[in-house]
Amino acid sequence: MRTRTSLLGLAFLTPTLVLLILFFIMPVVFTAYFSFTNMSTSTGIGRGEYMLTDTLLRRLKSEGLSQADVDAVSRETFTVDAAGHDTAIAAGVDKRFADDILDNFAGQSFSDARDFERALRGLRSAPRSPRAVKEAARAFTHSALNTRYRTPDELSAVLTAVAPEVEEETRDLIVHRSYTGHVLTTDNFRKLASAPDTLQLIGNTVLYVGLTLAFFNVSLGLFLAILMFYLPKRASGIFSALWLLPRITPMVLYAVLWKWFTWDSGFLPTLAAHLGLPSFNYMKGSIVTAWITMICSNGFVGASFGMLLFSGALRSIPIQQIWASEVDGANRWQQVRRIILPQMRWPILFVTSYQTLSLIASYELIWLTTNGGPGSSTTVWSLSAFKTALFNYTGNLQYGLGAAMALVLVVIGLVASIFYLRLFKFNELLTKPRIEF
Amino acid sequence: MTKNFAMFPIIVLLTLLTAPIIIMYVYLVLDTFSNTPPGALFPTSFTLEHWRFLIDPSIAGNVWIPTLNSLIFASCCTVIVLTISSTGGYALSRLNMPFRSFFLGGLMVLHAFPAVTLLIGIFLILNFSGLYNTLTGIVLVKAALTLPLGVWIMKGFYDAVPWEIEMAGVQDGASRFTVWRRLVLPQIRPGFVALGAFAFLEGWGEYLLPRVLAPSADFRVLSVFLATLSAPDTANYDFSLFQAVGLFYTLPVLLLFLIFQNRLMNIFNGGTKG
Numbered sequence: 001m002r003t004r005t006s007l008l009g010l011a012f013l014t015p016t017l018v019l020l021i022l023f024f025i026m027p028v029v030f031t032a033y034f035s036f037t038n039m040s041t042s043t044g045i046g047r048g049e050y051m052l053t054d055t056l057l058r059r060l061k062s063e064g065l066s067q068a069d070v071d072a073v074s075r076e077t078f079t080v081d082a083a084g085h086d087t088a089i090a091a092g093v094d095k096r097f098a099d100d101i102l103d104n105f106a107g108q109s110f111s112d113a114r115d116f117e118r119a120l121r122g123l124r125s126a127p128r129s130p131r132a133v134k135e136a137a138r139a140f141t142h143s144a145l146n147t148r149y150r151t152p153d154e155l156s157a158v159l160t161a162v163a164p165e166v167e168e169e170t171r172d173l174i175v176h177r178s179y180t181g182h183v184l185t186t187d188n189f190r191k192l193a194s195a196p197d198t199l200q201l202i203g204n205t206v207l208y209v210g211l212t213l214a215f216f217n218v219s220l221g222l223f224l225a226i227l228m229f230y231l232p233k234r235a236s237g238i239f240s241a242l243w244l245l246p247r248i249t250p251m252v253l254y255a256v257l258w259k260w261f262t263w264d265s266g267f268l269p270t271l272a273a274h275l276g277l278p279s280f281n282y283m284k285g286s287i288v289t290a291w292i293t294m295i296c297s298n299g300f301v302g303a304s305f306g307m308l309l310f311s312g313a314l315r316s317i318p319i320q321q322i323w324a325s326e327v328d329g330a331n332r333w334q335q336v337r338r339i340i341l342p343q344m345r346w347p348i349l350f351v352t353s354y355q356t357l358s359l360i361a362s363y364e365l366i367w368l369t370t371n372g373g374p375g376s377s378t379t380v381w382s383l384s385a386f387k388t389a390l391f392n393y394t395g396n397l398q399y400g401l402g403a404a405m406a407l408v409l410v411v412i413g414l415v416a417s418i419f420y421l422r423l424f425k426f427n428e429l430l431t432k433p434r435i436e437f
Numbered sequence: 438m439t440k441n442f443a444m445f446p447i448i449v450l451l452t453l454l455t456a457p458i459i460i461m462y463v464y465l466v467l468d469t470f471s472n473t474p475p476g477a478l479f480p481t482s483f484t485l486e487h488w489r490f491l492i493d494p495s496i497a498g499n500v501w502i503p504t505l506n507s508l509i510f511a512s513c514c515t516v517i518v519l520t521i522s523s524t525g526g527y528a529l530s531r532l533n534m535p536f537r538s539f540f541l542g543g544l545m546v547l548h549a550f551p552a553v554t555l556l557i558g559i560f561l562i563l564n565f566s567g568l569y570n571t572l573t574g575i576v577l578v579k580a581a582l583t584l585p586l587g588v589w590i591m592k593g594f595y596d597a598v599p600w601e602i603e604m605a606g607v608q609d610g611a612s613r614f615t616v617w618r619r620l621v622l623p624q625i626r627p628g629f630v631a632l633g634a635f636a637f638l639e640g641w642g643e644y645l646l647p648r649v650l651a652p653s654a655d656f657r658v659l660s661v662f663l664a665t666l667s668a669p670d671t672a673n674y675d676f677s678l679f680q681a682v683g684l685f686y687t688l689p690v691l692l693l694f695l696i697f698q699n700r701l702m703n704i705f706n707g708g709t710k711g
Contacts, residue, residue, distance in 0.1 A: 027555035
């Protein structure tokens with residue numbers, strides 16, 4: 001009985017575990033790993049290749065590689081083979097000429113362009129124009145440059161053939177540096193630690209989370225909950241439904257509503273124009289109004305969380321305490337101050353910590369409304385991580401740096417979740433305790 | 438409680454606080470049926486032209502294809518979340534197995550953990566597995582991210598099923614699986630409805646995942662459709678059109694919410710994020 005049960009339990013749990021491992025555990029591991037790489041659009045996501053380019057040679061030269069070595073590895077040789085023949089025909093070289101070249105020089109190598117061209121010109125079918133000959137010659141060119149090699153050994157072998165005089169150490173260095181894939185590095189964290197943007201991002205994030213929590217998620221949530229508590233059921237039902245609207249509205253439409261509310265031809269600027277106040281695009285027009293828009297738009301969603309949770313906590317206060325205070329002649333303010341608020345300490349702590357975590361990580365609405373602007377004045381850490389790694393208009397996505405920024409949030413998230421789990425005994429707060437088997 | 442306070446000032450105060458919400462949503466409905474001259478605050482004439490996008494694809498493209506895509510996306514998410522949560526929740530609630538408390542604790546950590554920070558890791562995983570830019574990929578990701586809450590809620594519902602029902606079934610010789618399927622599942626139908634509605638709403642409203650993880654796919658969901666429509670670089674933006682499309686997009690949400698209000702409130706109370 002016991003083993004059968006436990007087998008069934010594991011079987012029942014397996015689908016959950018598979019999905020959670022795939023999309024929770026593995027992303028955490030990947031984020032951690034990739035934050036220590038220089039992965040970006042230019043290195044690609046998959047395995048890299050080995051390719052020698054002019055840019056790389058120039059860089060190596062500035063790092064001390066001798067001119068002779070640079071010339072040697074970038075040397076071109078000409079070998080007549082079937083592959084070159086095919087390339088020549090594909091490049092539009094006369095077929096008879098290409099066939100002739102293959103017939104006469106198959107397997108031969110030339111190390112000098114002029115020798116090869118002279119030999120070609122000697123053929124009966126050679127075209128008149130020197131340019132056409134040069135073009136044909138180019139098809140048979142072999143060079144270590146600008147060719148992709150799958151393994152370091154392949155590139156090393158080619159280099160040995162092209163430039164045998166280059167010392168092995170130098171060759172290994174060149175091969176090593178020609179890797180186009182991502183390499184392990186701690187540069188991301190060093191960059192984050194030294195960049196001046198980092199401080200501004202942290203400042204913005206702290207300000208955004210702090211202000212939204214202070215004004216909306218906690219204060220307004222508590223205020224609304226207390227008002228609803230005293231209002232008759234019908235009125236409080238209407239108002240709590242209204243405050244829930246932003247939460248259930250899809251984020252995209254909610255963002256459109258805020259655009260309509262704050263853009264130049266929208267409601268607030270039109271109203272301001274009627275009243276003779278400055279009227280412009282409040283969402284993007286100035287730093288102060290952009291911040292107010294950002295905090296309000298997020299706050300109106302967040303306030304309902306506090307409202308719901310505090311309302312639940314208020315209902316669990318024994319009503320006899322309120323009655324007793326009324327018998328003693330307490331007014332509403334005294335009731336709130338002396339009876340309700342002291343009992344709200346834990347719910348307030350819960351909302352604060354829980355919402356801090358979700359606010360730190362949330363950027364979707366900011367992205368859809370102010371998009372971090374004007375300039376980068378409303379860019380918070382999570383938005384910046386997202387844009388660095390996944391979404392910017394220049395198209396140069398820095399997965400490694402973005403992952404490093406995300407890792408900071410992941411670590412904060414994990415540590416805080418585990419801490420909250422201990423602090424609040426989640427299950428007691430989230431659901432009523434029930435019999436456990 | 439006695440009414441030893443004046444209700445009127447409180448109602449006025451609440452209305453003032455709620456004013457932005459009231460204005461936004463009243464105008465959301467109003468503007469789609471009316472024309473407002475530039476610079477005016479109130480609409481002057483009734484019209485249905487903003488709703489012409491429903492039948493005229495030249496205005497904003499065919500809106501019915503994204504609608505169908507959203508429907509498919511949200512339904513797939515709902516089915517996966519319901520299936521997996523109903524077994525996972527039962528295992529955690531009732532079945533005896535090793536590491537049970539560890540799984541429970543892990544689930545609660547994941548529940549509080551802001552999953553959106555994992556987007557970069559998920560993006561790379563989808564790329565490696567070839568699921569990038571596919572419907573399957575975003576459905577799996579969305580379902581997985583809803584799962585900790587789903588399992589948690591289902592566990593709550595299972596916890597409430599009297600243990601005696603199962604005892605009786607086992608006494609009569611049924612296997613635990615049969616007991617679960619024939620006796621316990623019917624008991625938690627309210628849980629199914631609530632979680633189903635919730636998962637559908639989550640999928641229907643999702644924007645970030647389809648936009649980032651399947652950007653050039655040939656299926657576009659309604660949220661992405663609306664976002665591209667109302668992109669800031671659109672030369673002459675037409676708020677009435679955005680509002681009409683947006684209202685069209687949100688109607689199913691409002692309907693579902695009205696129908697399942699009480700059950701959904703339980704889930705919202707259970708602590709969603711945001």
